[in-house]
Amino acid sequence: MTVAQERIERLEVLAxxxxxxxxxxxxxxxxxxARRxxxxxxxxxxxxxxxxxxDACDAYLRPGKNARVRLQDGHVVITCDCGNQARYPYD
Structure with a gap:
């Protein structure tokens, strides 16, 4: 594991x-x-x-706090407080 990967993981914990x-x-x-x-x-x-x-406002999302998580047909929809939505498939 490189130093950059370790730093990214540490920044995730801090966020x-x-x-x-x-x-x-x-x-x-x-x-x-971390993105930079x-x-x-x-x-x-x-x-x-x-x-x-x-992706829009760089917020670290916490479901129920600053993000809404919904299940739809075959995918998860995560909506940030800024209104940006991300969709991820699931099986």
Whole structure:
């Protein structure tokens, strides 16, 4: 595991903790920083990190707190407070 991957994982933990403490601005900064590191080192973000971040506003999503999760025919729809929706398939 490279240093960049370790840093991205650490930033994910920090973003999750900051969101739990209702510090959304700090969590956004952690998400933005992790994305910049991934782009710079040509890495893909971990799947869990991608699923729990909003592409539009960089918020770290917590279902029930700043995101709504709904199940529809064959996919999960996650709606952020900003209105952005992400759809992921499930079997």
């Amino acid at each position: 999750r903790d900051a969101t739990a403490e209702c510090n959304d601005d700090r969590a956004r900064e952690y998400v933005r920083l 590191i991934a782009e710079r080192h040509r890495l893909s973000l971990p799947q869990q990190f991608k699923r729990f971040t909003c």
